Amino acid sequence: MGEEKKLTPRGEDFAAWYNEVVQRAELADYSPVRGSMVIRPWGYGIWENMQRALDSMFKETGHENAYFPLLIPMSFIEREKEHVEGFAPELAIVTQAGGKELEEPFAIRPTSETIIYAMYAKWVQSYRDLPILMNQWANVVRWEMRTRLFLRTAEFLWQEGHTAHATAEEAEEETLLILGIYRRFMDEWIAMPPITGLKTDSEKFAGAVRSYACEALMQDNRALQAGTSHFLGQNFARQFDLKFQSVEGREEYAWNTSWGVSTRLVGGMVMTHGDDAGVVVPPRLAPVQVVVVPILRGDDTQSRVLAKAHEVCARLKELGVRAKVDAREHLSPGNKFYEWERKGVPFRVEIGPKDLEKGQLAIARRVVPEGAKRKEFVAEAEAIASFSARLEDLQSELREAAAARREANTLRGVGSLGELQEALDSGAGFVLTGWSGDPAVEERVKELTRATARVVPGPEFRSETPPQRCVSGDGPSKMEVAWARAY
């Protein structure tokens, strides 16, 4: 057993740990193109489970999926001023095709607002055609200078929802509905409870009137923007002539929203739950929830042990548990244990000749609570029946632990730039202060601390006693802000 089999501990170098764990757990690997990555089956399986859950939440709230093309006329991107400025530095542009120079270059979509609202304009005439509630699952390309697996890559997978409404109120309501869905999804599926709220003007989406975001706190106490929901007002409708005739017969511009989450969530999951042994995948997202490892000896017990392993696996599947037998003969059981732990499978069942005799199974858990043992031996029938509860329990334990960690690392009532700096330097996560709303204060904080305004927290995340003064010491506080160093 060489040293290289061990991962760098989180406490030693969190970034190194993250890189190793993502690759060694076979979530993803680097592709030959700088800044882009291959999502491997284990990572993609987790993403598929995220997709399934989100997709049904979108459908339950009346959204439909569609697909818009990858290539967007350059002139479309250029139409909304702030939008172009926001995305210009990271655009990949196709200038040649079919062996010759194109008359008009195409942008590879960094996001699809422009093409989508141009199409909506064709489809909408009357208020009766509204609302349009569409989502697409797609890849997008943003040429980033510095990349990290899942967290920031040149190409990534996401969903982008785009809606059009007859009134501002309805669009705003949609924006918040989605924010709530994101929050619930992160809470209940990733067990990664974010704080939610409004982005400051300097942090909002290029082209939006208002942006809302979910911000999660990673184990290194840096914040991760995990999902955004934008109220676009009529900015795009005006540029793409997305008009409708109202009940009163007036011609009006539609009101739009857009919202998205990406494969970045996989990175968030890793940095929320992972430990020094590897990734920990919350049960609801785990492609394999229970791995069954037969203890194979090269003797006459072998075939009976293997048969039992398959039988147990089949019975777990009948109960709706995603189970898998690892019957590989060339690896010792210990090897398999380490491998599945690194990948974060929630539970392992071991079946050996002794268990066969005693009619029991060995159950090992990926996450061992304080004072508990990793392995226990349980009578077979009872063991099998116990898994749906075990999985649900683990799911909520992970959620609780993450919520407790977030709260423990959130500092409220900080009243001055000096205190803010001190808090962040000594490793605080979210630090909440008052703010006058002056962008110059954001600049100052950034220079001083490298932290940014992550979010103006929604009501449920605000401090009980609202801050009175701006953190700059200059004037009264108009709103509370959660600051953090961010990914």
Added chain:
RNA sequence: CGGGGCGUGGCUCAGUCCGGUAGAGCGCUGCGUUCGGGUCGCAGAGGUCCCCGGUUCGAAUCCGGGCGCCCCGACCA
């Protein structure tokens, strides 16, 4: 775009200072032995030493140029 590091079997790297037959560990293949927390043994396969040029009898090593990747800071889901 600044700073740092690195390009040598699949992976991690030694060898480079001081030029002389290309190495180790892990992984891989075969056989045997093991198998309840990274078994052990034997035999094997596998290399344009990032690329181009130069110096030299001889270059992974020296010189010139180029390319690529990773990490840390300014911009970003």
